[in-house]
Amino acid sequence: MIRRGGRGDRTVSQRVPTVRDVAARAGVSVGTVSKALNNRGQLRDETRARVVAAARELGFRPNTLAQSLQSGRTYTVAVITTDRFGRFGNPLMLGVEDALGADRVSVFLCDTRDDPIREYHHAQTLDERRVDGIIVAGRRKQTRAPLAVASGVPVVYVIARSSDPSDFCVTTDDVGGGVLAGRHLLAAGRTRIGHITGPERFADPRERAAGLQQVLDEAGLSLAGGQVFYGEWSEDWGRRAAEMLLHAAPDTDAIFCGSDQLARGVVETLRDRRLRVPGDIAVVGFDNWEPMAAGCRPPLTTVDPNLREVGRVAATRLLDMIAGTPVEGGVETVPAWLMLRESTGVRLTEPPLGSN
Amino acid sequence: MIRRGGRGDRTVSQRVPTVRDVAARAGVSVGTVSKALNNRGQLRDETRARVVAAARELGFRPNTLAQSLQSGRTYTVAVITTDRFGRFGNPLMLGVEDALGADRVSVFLCDTRDDPIREYHHAQTLDERRVDGIIVAGRRKQTRAPLAVASGVPVVYVIARSSDPSDFCVTTDDVGGGVLAGRHLLAAGRTRIGHITGPERFADPRERAAGLQQVLDEAGLSLAGGQVFYGEWSEDWGRRAAEMLLHAAPDTDAIFCGSDQLARGVVETLRDRRLRVPGDIAVVGFDNWEPMAAGCRPPLTTVDPNLREVGRVAATRLLDMIAGTPVEGGVETVPAWLMLRESTGVRLTEPPLGSN
């Protein structure tokens, strides 16, 4: 694995020390070294100390491969994702690492780029690498075929669930997110609430809309504009849809948007029309995609789907499965929460953005 | 590595087949299996076929750990990054995978979260895992201490370079990016060009500014507003700085921004002032951060720092080093390029955004 001795090497040619080297230096046997370094068995303190000293002097690092070959565990999991681009994968990975880092588990990152062939390839490779478990993250709430792993490694699905009902999936609560947004707007005294969102063919925007609708129903209200404005996930659709909504319902006093990007577009249209946010119209976004939401003028109140927590839960369950704890198939939903900013009338002091 | 037989397991308890199982089923020895499966040595076609058949029937997947233990290569590299959050890491990783994927090399992703302790920990772990090589990606152009790996594994630094001059680093061409922006604006007939950017204490914005200055010098022009407007990396600074610039130099006809976020803020101020973009003032951003740049109205012409290529080059050089090819220490700079959109007067038809 390590290339040394090549003519181009700048580092001094050196063999990586093994237990044998440590044993020789400490004047003991390899078995003793192992015990000393792993605090196992009965050893004289002096011996243990001598071994530890020898190990550190040589800069000994145990070879994980050999350990794994022996133990049957690699302390390695993989995250297979179709989406590392968008803002999506990042908080998720953060959560995964939150849970995994504590356990000294390393993470293989595999990007399928939405290509089933690539996914299959990665699955094969991971099988061969004997990863302890796999997290399969989809971008949208849809049902997908189970990952093609032969070995029976534990797999946890994220957002996109497996068609096999005995598989386990962690996902976001989009209905709940919609409810959160609706309740918040109601609490802020808004009653003529419109909704602009992404493609109707996707479950996520439909669920968000359903959540809002549920709140409106409970309050005996109906949707401003008489319909959900489904469209694309672009700022431009946000701008256009806002025009349409205001045309259909000029007295609209709040707009819930299916994404922060849409909300940006909406806010732009509102400003062009000299409508004040939140004075005339309150706006709620979805995603809590920091640079988008915080950079907006005014900063956006938005539903945070809690992807970091989704990642954390997924990794935690995966560790459970790896440890042999029974994990029931089905879907675990992680609650969303609401990030309050100024676009709905709350006023907050926030730390300045520090990222490039 | 694989947990089976646990009471909670949903999959049928099954041992992962080894060469021995294949050998037994094919009625040959393990050595023969190895040769057959790896197309080595002299074997009768019939035998080879029989082994291959047995392997596929059993769903045999060679254990990479054992192979690595034997060969000394893990076909594994790690990317250590301080930044997986921003838009930054993503194109970079894409490039890395472009280069690595061809070689069936898997990638460990390690996020330090800017914590030296975490970095040290990761370095240790990677040493123990005997990764073939490591890419250390920093967020900013700065000099950092070499990664604390004892083993002499090849390391390539990205953007942030190592203080050891014999280490190799791949980075972006920020001066060149500034030149690109300046030339483009000049070519578009602008002569009163201002510059709004991030913190002066960072090298990146200073280099971008230097690139622009260089072009202006060559053209005998000077910076609109008489100074570079250094500030924070926020939309808000973009808005405020635009006010300042226009106050200092009302006849400004172009603004080069050190980031797309800044450019968004600038464009917003311009619209508030009823200045047309690009009619009255052309705007160039930096980053080509798709959702920001394309979502802007008008869409932003912007310098693409070519991070994907940076990632590709880094991975390629790393593979070279792993293969033993001498790689000189120093810095390799990857040229930036200009993404033309409407904010500088170009008119393009672009595919609609499809991402959430």
Add this chain to the structure above:
DNA sequence: TTGTAAGCGTTATCAT
């Protein structure tokens, strides 16, 4: 308390 040796799953070097 310490040493010896078997075994984890491969590949490679010999014999045969």
Add this chain to the structure above:
DNA sequence: ATGATAACGCTTACAA
């Protein structure tokens, strides 16, 4: 053309 067998680096019975 195929089969034993010794590595690879480690852990762990078991023997001393």
